Amino acid sequence: MKTEGRAREILRKAIDGGRIDDDEALTLLREADLLELGQAANIVRNRLNDPKVVTFIVDRNINYTNVCVYKCRFCAFYRKPGDPESYLLTRDELRQKIRETVELGGTGVLLQGGVHPDLPLEYYTDLLSWMREEFPEVHRHAFSPPEILFISRMTKKPLREVIGALIEAGLQSIPGGGAEILVDEIRLASLSYPKASTAGWLDVMRTGHELGLRTTATMMYGQGEKPEHRIEHMRRVRDLQDETGGFTAFIAWTFQRENTEMQEIEEEDGVSYLRHQALARLYMDNIRSIQSSWVTQGLGIGQLALKFGANDMGSIMIEENVVAAAGAENHVTTEEMKRLIRQSGYEPVQRLTLYDGWVEEGTGHRVRELAGAETGSGLNLELNSGIKRKIGRIQS
Amino acid sequence: MRYGLIRFLNARPLWWGLVREPAGDVEYQFTSPARCSDLVADGSVDVGLVPAIDLVRIPGLMAVPGICIASRAEVRSVLLVTRVPFEEIQSVALDPASRSSVALTRILLGERLGRDRLEAIRFDPAEHGPRNFLEGHDAEVVIGDPALKVRQTESGVTAIDLAAEWNRMVGEPFVFALWAGRADRIGENGTDLIDLLMRSRAKGLASLPEIVAEAAAELGLPEPELAEYFDSALHYDLGADERRALARFHSLAIEYGLVENPQEIEWLS
Ligand code: SF4
Numbered sequence: 001m002k003t004e005g006r007a008r009e010i011l012r013k014a015i016d017g018g019r020i021d022d023d024e025a026l027t028l029l030r031e032a033d034l035l036e037l038g039q040a041a042n043i044v045r046n047r048l049n050d051p052k053v054v055t056f057i058v059d060r061n062i063n064y065t066n067v068c069v070y071k072c073r074f075c076a077f078y079r080k081p082g083d084p085e086s087y088l089l090t091r092d093e094l095r096q097k098i099r100e101t102v103e104l105g106g107t108g109v110l111l112q113g114g115v116h117p118d119l120p121l122e123y124y125t126d127l128l129s130w131m132r133e134e135f136p137e138v139h140r141h142a143f144s145p146p147e148i149l150f151i152s153r154m155t156k157k158p159l160r161e162v163i164g165a166l167i168e169a170g171l172q173s174i175p176g177g178g179a180e181i182l183v184d185e186i187r188l189a190s191l192s193y194p195k196a197s198t199a200g201w202l203d204v205m206r207t208g209h210e211l212g213l214r215t216t217a218t219m220m221y222g223q224g225e226k227p228e229h230r231i232e233h234m235r236r237v238r239d240l241q242d243e244t245g246g247f248t249a250f251i252a253w254t255f256q257r258e259n260t261e262m263q264e265i266e267e268e269d270g271v272s273y274l275r276h277q278a279l280a281r282l283y284m285d286n287i288r289s290i291q292s293s294w295v296t297q298g299l300g301i302g303q304l305a306l307k308f309g310a311n312d313m314g315s316i317m318i319e320e321n322v323v324a325a326a327g328a329e330n331h332v333t334t335e336e337m338k339r340l341i342r343q344s345g346y347e348p349v350q351r352l353t354l355y356d357g358w359v360e361e362g363t364g365h366r367v368r369e370l371a372g373a374e375t376g377s378g379l380n381l382e383l384n385s386g387i388k389r390k391i392g393r394i395q396s
Numbered sequence: 397m398r399y400g401l402i403r404f405l406n407a408r409p410l411w412w413g414l415v416r417e418p419a420g421d422v423e424y425q426f427t428s429p430a431r432c433s434d435l436v437a438d439g440s441v442d443v444g445l446v447p448a449i450d451l452v453r454i455p456g457l458m459a460v461p462g463i464c465i466a467s468r469a470e471v472r473s474v475l476l477v478t479r480v481p482f483e484e485i486q487s488v489a490l491d492p493a494s495r496s497s498v499a500l501t502r503i504l505l506g507e508r509l510g511r512d513r514l515e516a517i518r519f520d521p522a523e524h525g526p527r528n529f530l531e532g533h534d535a536e537v538v539i540g541d542p543a544l545k546v547r548q549t550e551s552g553v554t555a556i557d558l559a560a561e562w563n564r565m566v567g568e569p570f571v572f573a574l575w576a577g578r579a580d581r582i583g584e585n586g587t588d589l590i591d592l593l594m595r596s597r598a599k600g601l602a603s604l605p606e607i608v609a610e611a612a613a614e615l616g617l618p619e620p621e622l623a624e625y626f627d628s629a630l631h632y633d634l635g636a637d638e639r640r641a642l643a644r645f646h647s648l649a650i651e652y653g654l655v656e657n658p659q660e661i662e663w664l665s
Contacts, residue, residue, distance in 0.1 A: 102421075137398075137421055357425075363418050370427040 007032040011040040014282040017047075025231045025283050029275060041278035041309030048288050049311040054346040055289075056313040056337050057353065059108040059141070060101040064089045064127070068114025070146070070195040074180070074223050076259035078114045088116065091130070098135050101318055105334060107366060108139030108353040110175050110315075115150045115195060121162065124151060125169035132170035137366075139353040140170055144177035145204035146195040159207045167211060173353060174208045176216035176251065182233045186225045190262075202240055209246025214354050217247045217287070221276065222255040222268035230276065234283050241286045248355045249289035249312065252280055253296040270301040274308045281309025289355055299332070303344045312351070313337060398423040400432040400444025404540040405611050405622070406465050406473050406572065406630055407445055412607060413599025414592070428493035429540075429573060436577060443577035443589065447496040449654070451576060451661050452646045458582060458664045460575035460593055464634040466641070467559045468569040471629040474558040475543045476501060478535035482556070483509060489522040489536040496572055497539045499654045500558050500645075506652060507565060541615055544625070568641035574634065579662065586664040597632055 010024045011032060020028070028037060045051075065088040068078035079086035089097075101109060111127070124143060131140055143166065152162045163171070178196050180187070187193035196204075205215050217237045221230050241247050254268040268276075273293075281290050292310035294302020295317055302313065317331040332340070334350070341348035350359040357368030397419075401411045403426050415424065425432075425441055433450040435441045436457070443460070451459055467473065474497040478485055485505070490498045498519075506514040522536060530536055530553065537558075538546055546555050559570040575593055582589055600607065604626055612619040642661075650658050 137423060360415070363416065363422070365415060365419075366423040367415075368423070368425040370425050370431060 038308040041281035055351040060318040065113040072192040111142035128170035146178040174215040176218040209244035219252040251291040253293035278308040398441040400435040400441040409600030413596035442581040446576040465572040471559040476556040487518040489533040494539040
């Protein structure tokens with residue numbers, strides 16, 4: 001009874017706009033009633049995002065290679081260089097995949113791979129500028145921190161220079177992959193430390209933000225770490241967000257074990273997922289969007305997650321290899337996605353990669369409302385609220 | 397095709413049809429007039445609504461003939477709001493979202509008070525966000541939709557309609573903005589683009605009742621007042637008068653040192 005009272009107090013504080021600390025987060029994770037936790041997350045979600053709208057994106061996750069120099073224990077996707085099952089997509093294959101994406105109404109691609117040992121910096125820059133040339137309208141969300149760190153080590157060029165070169169070539173945002181749990185002790189145990197230490201991952205994001213890019217942040221949990229580690233992870237992300245404001249969204253998912261080396265680990269269940277996602281909504285008071293990971297949780301929990309703090313359903317997943325390799329194969333059509341969102345009681349809005357615009361129903365036109373559209377007039381008028389409502393302003 | 401658009405009411409008839417056209421690969425960015433012309437200048441959009449002054453500022457532009465946003469009367473789209481008599485204005489807060497109005501303000505103050513007096517007036521960019529109107533300045537330039545509300549929300553201040561002042565001074569309409577794009581982006585299919593934009597305008601003008609109803613709800617202003625705004629204040633064709641007016645405005649702006657490296661206007665065909 002007493003502890004329940006404490007969890008309630010913390011929830012009330014979060015609802016009132018207070019920031020919760022790590023101890024409080026731990027209390028919530030352990031003791032809060034599931035529905036009360038969800039309700040608090042829902043209230044905060046409705047304060048930061050339009051209560052009537054759930055967004056999603058039509059894009060394609062293109063894994064340009066599965067060759068990887070690392071061997072993360074939770075990964076079922078990588079192949080060693082030279083392995084008969086290894087691949088590196090050709091230009092033609094890439095062109096084909098991007099073309100299909102456009103035909104399906106897609107607005108962007110997420111390009112990420114294993115960490116291939118033999119590709120020079122020019123490979124990445126050529127890829128980006130080729131895409132910009134051939135598909136200028138397709139957003140280039142590319143290369144997660146492990147790939148960027150590897151390029152920097154390989155070329156002995158500082159991160160700032162590498163990311164600068166990628167931006168020059170057409171990079172528009174960085175996906176938040178490769179974070180898993182940002183605690184070095186855990187990274188060492190899962191063998192993900194060599195690809196990116198906690199500091200390394202954060203450095204890529206900090207540098208990207210400083211150079212004007214927006215990025216996402218992710219967490220993959222349930223690989224045997226303790227709840228304290230998950231909270232530490234969230235703290236590292238929240239701290240960086242305080243510093244730069246560059247994260248658009250936080251996406252948490254659970255470790256999927258099939259075909260990985262970690263058969264001893266029990267997968268997290270749906271209730272655990274909802275708790276963690278609700279906690280993330282409350283804890284990450286400075287990140288506007290929380291994405292529901294229906295890809296790992298299934299569509300049912302994915303929908304429920306909308307009542308536990310999520311405001312975005314992520315991608316329809318035209319293609320996704322990494323999680324599919326580990327036994328979670330999920331994708332939906334745009335129409336199915338809209339129906340799922342409607343049936344959850346929200347208006348579906350197809351958003352763009354940076355959460356700064358949407359695709360108009362009917363015409364399929366992409367619309368962006370740029371920050372700075374308001375005038376400097378001191379009359380402080382609320383203009384176009386009906387339109388701004390749709391997505392909300394990107395954080396500035 | 398990527399378009400830069402402005403949500404201000406006076407611009408809506410121009411893009412009303414465009415955004416309803418079931419065309420394939422199309423992207424719009426809605427933003428302020430100043431930012432819109434930056435997007436055109438740096439190639440972020442292919443064509444956009446560009447403030448009249450920037451037509452002679454940005455190199456490599458092509459302007460779309462036949463269409464513009466202009467006024468021959470009180471338009472309330474550019475107001476100089478002051479709380480002191482005109483002659484006593486010492487400091488003016490300018491709206492950084494607008495460029496033509498900034499130029500127009502300087503020119504009109506210079507012409508009315510004498511160019512030497514202009515030197516003594518302090519011009520500052522108005523701060524963004526909520527603050528007290530006219531705090532720290534004698535006058536402030538208010539443009540676009542907020543200007544439509546000035547009469548209702550402020551008392552004890554005088555609002556000078558700068559476009560009307562311009563009409564009186566030069567006897568020509570004032571041209572606010574035109575469609576323009578970078579020559580390398582729009583030069584090739586010029587006639588298609590002109591057709592499309594003409595169709596869009598036709599549809600917009602035919603849909604004024606809808607535009608007015610939507611805007612009245614958004615701005616909280618009475619429909620008749622907004623209908624009147626379109627009926628008597630604004631017009632959308634660029635004819636001989638408008639071209640003369642543009643030339644006059646540009647040469648004054650150059651005289652006043654408001655354009656560093658003046659460009660010839662090239663027209664799309
Ligand atoms: S998770 Fe990424 S870095 Fe680790 S082995 Fe898999 S592909 Fe390589």
